[in-house]
Amino acid sequence: MSDFRERQEEIFTKVLKAGRRTYFFDVRETKAGDYYLTITESKKIFHEDRDPSFEKHKIYLYKEDFEDFKQNFEEATDFIINEKGEDVISDRHDKDFKGRNFTIDSEDEI
Numbered sequence: 773m774s775d776f777r778e779r780q781e782e783i784f785t786k787v788l789k790a791g792r793r794t795y796f797f798d799v800r801e802t803k804a805g806d807y808y809l810t811i812t813e814s815k816k817i818f819h820e821d822r823d824p825s826f827e828k829h830k831i832y833l834y835k836e837d838f839e840d841f842k843q844n845f846e847e848a849t850d851f852i853i854n855e856k857g858e859d860v861i862s863d864r865h866d867k868d869f870k871g872r873n874f875t876i877d878s879e880d881e882i
Contacts, residue, residue, distance in 0.1 A: 783807065792816045809833040 784799035796812040812830045819825065833841055 806835070808835065809838075 782798040783801055786797040788795040788797070792815055794814045796810070796814065798810045798812070799807050800810060801807055810830055810832055812828055815827045817825050817827050
């Protein structure tokens with residue numbers, strides 16, 4: 773049986789395409805009629821012996837956590853920009869990691 777949240781229709785959706793990754797910001801409704809946010813990262817994975825597939829990671833964010841999430845997100849992104857600047861290094865990153873497969877299990881601690 774699929775998760776209830778997965779069956780909910782999106783009320784609002786924004787899509788951010790970023791190279792091989794796509795981020796979906798979906799507002800959904802709970803049974804009680806309240807709204808929550810799902811953020812999904814979808815990444816195209818190429819397999820040597822099969823057709824490409826998509827690896828997806830999803831987080832659920834409820835209103836009671838919005839302010840703390842926003843504050844932590846802003847602190848983390850500000851730290852990165854202050855330490856490393858705003859220059860994009862994705863070209864170097866893609867060359868450094870080309871051909872390597874990295875998987876992060878969303879249930880594991882990082």
